[in-house]
Amino acid sequence: MSDKRKTALITGSGRNIGRAMAHDLAKDGFNIIVNGSSSREPCDRVADEVRALGVDPEVMMCNIGDKSELAAMGEAALKRFGSVDVIVNNVAIRPISPFLEVDEDEWNRVFDINLNAPVRLARMFLPGMIDAGWGRIVNFTGMNAMRGHANRPHVSTSKHAVLGLTRSLAVEFGQYGITINCISPGPIKSERDDPDFEAYIAKTIGSNPTRRQGTAAEVSAAMRMLVSDGGAYINGQMIQVNGGAAL
Numbered sequence: 001m002s003d004k005r006k007t008a009l010i011t012g013s014g015r016n017i018g019r020a021m022a023h024d025l026a027k028d029g030f031n032i033i034v035n036g037s038s039s040r041e042p043c044d045r046v047a048d049e050v051r052a053l054g055v056d057p058e059v060m061m062c063n064i065g066d067k068s069e070l071a072a073m074g075e076a077a078l079k080r081f082g083s084v085d086v087i088v089n090n091v092a093i094r095p096i097s098p099f100l101e102v103d104e105d106e107w108n109r110v111f112d113i114n115l116n117a118p119v120r121l122a123r124m125f126l127p128g129m130i131d132a133g134w135g136r137i138v139n140f141t142g143m144n145a146m147r148g149h150a151n152r153p154h155v156s157t158s159k160h161a162v163l164g165l166t167r168s169l170a171v172e173f174g175q176y177g178i179t180i181n182c183i184s185p186g187p188i189k190s191e192r193d194d195p196d197f198e199a200y201i202a203k204t205i206g207s208n209p210t211r212r213q214g215t216a217a218e219v220s221a222a223m224r225m226l227v228s229d230g231g232a233y234i235n236g237q238m239i240q241v242n243g244g245a246a247l
Contacts, residue, residue: 008085009033009084011091012035014039015042015046021088028227031055034057037062060076070117071120086227088223089117097152110154110158134178137179137181138226166238174235181235183238187242188219209243
């Protein structure tokens with residue numbers, strides 16, 4: 001890494017795993033772009049927290065599923081910092097709908113957020129990473145990329161596609177000092193606006209070898225390793241952080 005402070009964009013970094021990753025990358029000396037889509041207050045709070053760690057944060061609110069909003073955020077990020085050296089594609093949506101009831105709008109919305117946003121961000125910032133000879137992209141898949149899930153066909157399909165995207169870009173851009181990997185978290189303790197989440201945890205935790213939920217810090221530790229110089233030879237991989245739920 002050069003002497004210039006590098007910048008990390010973490011989508012969905014106002015709480016939970018995104019917040020933990022913002023803290024960890026700030027501790028490693030990265031400027032942080034804190035991103036949210038609806039509530040600015042938690043994003044501002046995270047920005048204050050990472051500023052206290054001695055780095056330069058910027059809050060950029062954006063619906064990443066909206067192509068024009070995402071493009072505007074990308075332009076603002078380059079204007080503010082000159083480059084984005086790390087992309088962490090943390091945001092995803094997971095609506096529950098039986099396959100025969102999923103309309104085209106819902107299907108497209110899931111793909112715009114879960115898959116097309118990572119594609120568009122990569123296209124925005126890979127040229128700068130190539131010029132710098134260094135870059136990191138960390139995508140998120142989750143258990144939806146490990147197995148099929150009834151009533152979430154669009155989520156499972158989009159997350160399988162994220163894994164395919166990760167592997168393809170890893171092959172194409174590894175020669176430039178850029179690594180592209182993904183993390184597959186299992187059940188993680190978090191604040192969620194999802195009434196079905198507790199039922200999901202109760203159903204799955206008994207079959208997990210660790211008999212517990214993971215933490216945001218444990219997921220962030222995997223991301224931190226992939227972004228570090230020590231992780232420079234890890235490329236095109238899916239790192240499972242799920243307590244052994246999928247073996």
